[in-house]
Amino acid sequence: MLIKDMDKALDMCLTLKVRQNTEFFKATADLGLKLPIFVYDKEGEIWLSTYFPKNNKIQKLNMLLSKFNATERETSFVVDSPLSNEKEFLVISKLIEIPSLILNGSDLKDGFLNFYARFHSSEIKKVSSVLSKYAKDSRNIRLVRLGPSTGIMKIMSDINKEYSLSIVTFVTPLNREDIYVKEIPDSPNIIAEVKTSGAFRGDINAIVYCDLPVEGLPVIDAKSHLYQIELRTPFPFMVRNRANENHIMRTAYFGKMQSGKIEVTVFIPTDVLYEFYQVLYQVAEETENEVIVKYLIPYSEDIWDFI
Numbered sequence: 001m002l003i004k005d006m007d008k009a010l011d012m013c014l015t016l017k018v019r020q021n022t023e024f025f026k027a028t029a030d031l032g033l034k035l036p037i038f039v040y041d042k043e044g045e046i047w048l049s050t051y052f053p054k055n056n057k058i059q060k061l062n063m064l065l066s067k068f069n070a071t072e073r074e075t076s077f078v079v080d081s082p083l084s085n086e087k088e089f090l091v092i093s094k095l096i097e098i099p100s101l102i103l104n105g106s107d108l109k110d111g112f113l114n115f116y117a118r119f120h121s122s123e124i125k126k127v128s129s130v131l132s133k134y135a136k137d138s139r140n141i142r143l144v145r146l147g148p149s150t151g152i153m154k155i156m157s158d159i160n161k162e163y164s165l166s167i168v169t170f171v172t173p174l175n176r177e178d179i180y181v182k183e184i185p186d187s188p189n190i191i192a193e194v195k196t197s198g199a200f201r202g203d204i205n206a207i208v209y210c211d212l213p214v215e216g217l218p219v220i221d222a223k224s225h226l227y228q229i230e231l232r233t234p235f236p237f238m239v240r241n242r243a244n245e246n247h248i249m250r251t252a253y254f255g256k257m258q259s260g261k262i263e264v265t266v267f268i269p270t271d272v273l274y275e276f277y278q279v280l281y282q283v284a285e286e287t288e289n290e291v292i293v294k295y296l297i298p299y300s301e302d303i304w305d306f307i
Helices: 021-029 057-068 087-096 121-134 151-163 236-244 270-287 301-305
Strands: 012-018 036-044 045-053 076-082 102-109 114-119 141-148 165-173 190-193 204-211 217-221 226-231 251-260 260-268 294-297
Touching: 012 087, 012 270, 021 057, 087 141, 102 151, 114 121, 114 151, 121 141, 121 217, 151 165, 151 301, 165 217, 165 270, 204 236, 236 260, 236 270, 260 270, 270 294
Parallel strands: none
Antiparallel strands: 012 114, 012 141, 036 045, 036 102, 045 076, 102 114, 165 260, 165 294, 190 204, 190 251, 204 226, 217 226, 251 260
């Protein structure tokens, strides 16, 4: 199974704008830039990494970077700032708790955080319940879109137009005893998509796409053969955690299990490609783990024919 075979398995999409009354949000409100962001957990608190392009000539931007102690990366400046646990952010946490809902992009523009998500229509009542509870009375939470999904392929293509994406696919041996839910068949017709990349600690929560029914997994939608899973495989888990520690943004994360190995494909901004594969090789060296990098290429429409 290729990723394109489950392109619109999550058949609904959601776009939500969230802002908070902080100095950083106010300072970025009139820049006129759409900035990639990464949300992560720091000692039990939620923090935000915002990526600013190096080649921008906005005079105010230099003052902002200095004021908020930006750190310099190879192709960008990054500002780390805390987010409060007010209901403006709780709405995102509650939405992510819905089994089929996956965040596939987030950015900062005009003082708002924009979150882009996909989910399955069987859970529309759960989504509506969260929105009605947290968003109905707030000027700082705005529902922009709720409707049929355009599919993961178009979402990645649209993100690539905003800032360049690359993909990294690596293969590593798999020990079945390291997976909490061992009922997943070793099959080329099953793909798992990771739900979250940084804001939540613990095991890896994922959605499993299958072409046939699978016994023993919690069901999201039996008709569509959609399941949820909580798993941990040591090497991919360590790479994910190390990337989180280094605030390396990812926009999508897929896994396939076949012939005793796991193949992981990660979509990441090209600006942090070097940092990501450095983490990958560092963890492999530290753990003496066999890892084969299968693909490391810029995003293009052609990738859907082989990943």
